[in-house]
Amino acid sequence: MKTSDAFKETIKNYLDNRAAQDELFAANYKKENKNIDECCNYVMKCAKEGGFSGYTDEEVFGWAVHYYDEDDIKNISPISGKVIINRAVELTDDEKVKAKEMAFKAEKDKYIPEVKEELKKTISLTPEEIAEAKEEAKKLAISEALEKMKSKKKAEAKEQKPEEVQPSLF
Known part of the structure; x- marks a missing residue:
């Protein structure tokens, strides 16, 4: 199974930033026998072996760095699984107002049948x-x-x- 582009992009962005700030890691990150696809496979393998359904960013990025640090980690087969990536989404002021209105309406609509039933009783x-x-x-x-x-x-x-x-x- 191929790694999702969003997952791969998130891992790669972290590693690129880490390499820009850490010269020792930058050398490992350039190894020719390492690549981002296999790195993501390794991260998925670690997650599966961990047995939990969720991990912190530090754990996930730590596995990615570990993959590049260790020469004996290689030939990692793809792992099937679902990944949820937390990303901050910036909304415009209009989008925020609309989202708030939609949330308010959804919450209000949820209680309408209950209120109607209560009125029927009273x-x-x-x-x-x-x-x-x-x-x-x-x-x-x-x-x-x-x-x-x-x-x-x-x-x-x-x-x-x-x-x-x-x-x-x-």
């Missing part, structure tokens, strides 16, 4: 009150529909109204 209407509420709702709907129709007819009448003809002076 509010009880008589059959007469239910019938009255239905009638009021029908009247309101009819009234709104009539207003829309009147507005539409007025708009149509304006469009069909002939233009007034100005008397010709000639």
